[in-house]
Ligand SMILES: NC(=O)C1=CN([C@@H]2O[C@H](COP(=O)(O)OP(=O)(O)OC[C@H]3O[C@@H](n4cnc5c(N)ncnc54)[C@H](OP(=O)(O)O)[C@@H]3O)[C@@H](O)[C@H]2O)[C@@H](O)CC1
C-alpha cells in the first residue's frame with residue numbers, strides 16, 4: 130500500500146471543508162467564523178479549514194473544548210491571523226464549524242461539548258458539521274443526548290451510515306462528500322455512494338463501431354388500458370437513457386400512445402400475452418401501468434422466461450408478490466419498489482420499512498436473491514454481499530406521479546447497454562435524481578420534464594471531470 134505523507138488526508142479534508150464554507154458564506158472577506166474544536170482530529174480538520182478562511186480575510190475564532198487541542202492545526206490557524214476565543218463568540222458568528230467530535234466519539238456528548246452544541250443550535254449563524262454532526266453516532270445514526278443541527282455536513286472519504294439513517298440524517302442537513310483519495314484503502318464499508326466521476330466512469334459510451342443493436346436494445350412491457358401514460362414515460366426514460374433502440378410490446382391503447390409520442394420506438398401490438406415474437410432485446414422493463422389481471426400475469430411470466438436481465442417495477446411487483454416463483458430464473462433481476470411495494474413483497478409492515486430502510490433493502494436482496502432499488506426520500510440500492518449504495522442526488526419535487534416510470538426506463542436502458550443490475554440501478558438513480566433537480570429548479574415538475582432533462586444530467590456528470 131502506498132503511503133501518503135502524514136497529514137495529507139487532513140489537508141484534503143480541510144480544503145474540501147473550507148470550500149463548502151466559502152460557498153455558503155458567498156463572500157469570505159470580513160465574515161465571522163467560529164470553530165468549535167474538540168480534542169481529536171475532527172478538531173484538526175476544523176482548525177485547518179479555519180486557517181484557509183482566515184487567509185481569505187475572514188475573522189476566525191476557535192473555541193477549544195477539550196483538554197488537548199490539535200497542536201499543528203492550532204499553530205496554522207494562529208499564523209494565518211486566527212485566534213482563540215471564548216464561547217460568547219458563538220452567538221455573533223456568521224458561520225459555525227462543528228469540529229467537536231467525529232467518528233472517534235463514543236456515547237452521549239459530555240460537557241462542555243453538549244452545552245456548546247446547544248449554544249451553536251441557538252445561534253443565528255449557519256452550522257457546518259465536520260464529518261458528522263457532533264452528538265450523532267456515525268455508525269448508527271443514534272442520538273443519545275445533545276446533538277448539533279447542521280445546515281451542511283461535510284463528510285470525508287465515505288458516507289457514514291449515521292448521516293443516512295434517522296435521527297442522525299435529520300440533523301445532518303445537506304451532506305457533501307469530500308473525496309480524500311482514500312477509496313482503495315478503506316475497508317469495505319457497508320454503505321457507499323457514487324460520485325459524478327464514478328457515474329461518468331461507469332456510463333457506457335457508443336464507440337465508432339456501434340450501431341443501434343450493439344448499443345443495446347431495451348424491451349418495454351408496460352402500460353394497460355387504464356395507465357397508458359406509464360408506458361409512454363418508461364419508453365421516454367429509456368430513449369433518453371441511451372438505449373440504442375426501444376421495443377415496446379403491449380396492448381392496443383398504450384401501444385397507440387407510445388407510437389404517437391415516440392416514433393423512434395418499435396411497437397409490437399400483442400394479441401397474446403407473450404413476447405416470444407417481439408425480436409431480440411438485451412434487457413426488459415416489466416410492469417409500469419401493466420395491470421394485475423390474468424393477461425398481465427401471463428405476459429410477466431413470458432418476459433421472465435427470457436434469458437436477459439429484467440427490471441421489474443410497479444404492477445410487475447404486485448404480480449411477483451403474489452407469485453414469487455416468477456423470480457426463479459437464471460438471468461439477473463432488478464426490482465425497483467417503493468416502501469409499500471417492498472412491504473408486500475416481504476410480507477412486512479410499511480412503517481417498519483420506512484423506519485429502517487437500510488435493514489430492509491439488505492434483507493430483500495438476500496431473501497429474494499435479486500438486486501433491489503428502494504425508492505423514497507433517500508433511494509438505496511442493495512445486492513447481496515455488496516455495500517448498499519445510497520443515492521445522493523434527487524429533490525423532493527420528484528415525489529410526483531410518473532417519475533418512477535421514467536426511472537424504470539433510464540435504469541432499463543443502462544441494463545440493455547450492458548451494466549450490471551447494481552450499476553444500472555445506482556447510475557440510473559443518480560442520473561434520474563440529477564435530472565429531477567435540473568427539471569425542477571425550485572418549482573414543481575412533471576414526469577415528462579424529468580425524462581427530457583436526462584441528457585442534461587448525463588452531460589453534467591460527463592463534464593464534472595476528475
Ligand atoms: N480517519 C481518517 O483517515 C481521517 C480522519 N479525519 C478526521 O478525523 C476524525 C476522527 O478523529 P479522531 O479519531 O481523532 O476522533 P474525533 O472524532 O476527533 O474524537 C475523538 C476525541 O473526542 C473525545 N470524545 C469522544 N467521545 C466523546 C464524547 N461523548 N463527548 C466528548 N468528547 C468525546 C475524546 O477525547 P478524550 O475522551 O480522549 O478526552 C477523543 O479524543 C474524523 O471524524 C475526521 O473528521 C480527516 O482528517 C481525514 C482523514
Ligand SMILES: [K+]
Nearest residue numbers: 230259261263
Ligand atoms: K463534528
